[in-house]
Amino acid sequence: MRAAFSVGEKQLLYGTDNESDGFVGLADASNLDDSDDAQVINAGGATACSSVFAIRSVDELSDLALITGQDGNLEVGDRYEQMVEGTNGKYPAYCQSITGWMGLQLGSVHSVARLANINDSTKMLDDDLLSDLLSLFPSSRPATMLVMNRRSLKQLQQSRTATSSTGAAAPFPTEAFNVPIIVTDSISSNETQLTAA
Template sequence: MADDLMTLAEMIVINDQNLADINVSDLLNRAPLLARLHSVLASNGTVHKYVKETGAPVVGFRSVNDGREHDVSEDTLVTATLEILDATFKVDKSLADIYQKGAEAFLNREALRHLRAAFFAYEKQLLNGTVGGDSGGFVGFANAATMLHKDSAMVVDATGTTANKGSSLWAIRSTADESDVCAVMGEDGNIRIADTEVVEVAGSTGTYPAYYTPISGWAGLQIGSAYSVGRIVNLTAQADKGLTDELIYELLSKFPSDRQPNLLVTSRQSVFQLRDSRTATNATGAPAPIPTEVEGIPLFSSESVGITDAIVAAA
């Protein structure tokens, strides 16, 4: 895709002397899930490796004066490859220089916006991976064999069928012991904002000077165990295909009793559907409050959970 650079017309708009000095945005690019996840540093720069227990030792009772065969536990090495999260930007030097608050203020403004967009891209990749996310990014929840299909082990199917109108709810366990889901950052956890330089950039005719600000870091995902994440798929706007407590409880039943999820994230559409279902089933018929939890597990919405996803098929 070609660069989409700031134009003079756009600078004229933000340079209006009559503008109120406030920060208003129409964009839905916050990252509430990423803010709630525990994070770890990559074990080796740009690669994260950890060991998980995949086989318990065989134990049992024995008789007096008789023994039993001994066994050992089994472990599996997991390798999560990180990818470059890039928020680098450039702007024509002459444009930035005419910003009413100065070039430095303009560059700071753009850097903050690029970082916010980068964190949102990171959150979307955590959920969608290379299945519905960026093919150049790291693998995410949707890549996991336990959640890849509607009949996978950690999936509940809401049975919606409207093409490209699907949504999901993700149940996630992320704890301070860092044994389940964690956001992984490489290179000591830094997203580096390098010094801005004036560089020569090729235009359609000749070259021009531009402020160039490199912003990048290495990002990835640790899922942890097979029971760290679960998913309700194929939530649609069709009648009786939306989010309900029954579907959530069915998903919770797939988690071990002592390792339940502690985050539930879904779309705004699904939060509305859940509220509607609670209104329809309560004793008084009074409107239910906006859902914020299930069994004490926080429930919230994020724009990173789509409502135009492909319908998830069986394996």
């Protein structure tokens, strides 16, 4: 089940860049070569890039929502054994089918924004870049979450100065500008640089 949810999460984030015959994802909706360039901030990195997504998802049909078929149920089949071809010959493996339907609804251009081309040397994540990203949303429809990977979270933490009586470092942030941070390993630290067409 963890593997199935991981595949679904990557599809949600990267869409057709993850699986070309899968559903459209957040990256598809926020690329520099699309008509929605206004929803993308370019941090300026060139290699080993990553992204942060700002998302607006509330209980309204006009914002981002994950759409699931079969009333949101996943069907899990019986486990069975099957011979699988490996690099050193065939071996027995346990298999199990898991089926379901999911897609992504983007209610408006203000459902998602992307901070692209963050790298691990010169163009790292900080509060200034997050402020630029969040400013892409109108005040009547603000972002409700920021989604990033652990490298970006570390960069944000290290960009902040903490003063304490013990000299302890700043803690890992859980929010930025009152917007909660969600951390996922499904955002790559090796994205190809996003460039305008």
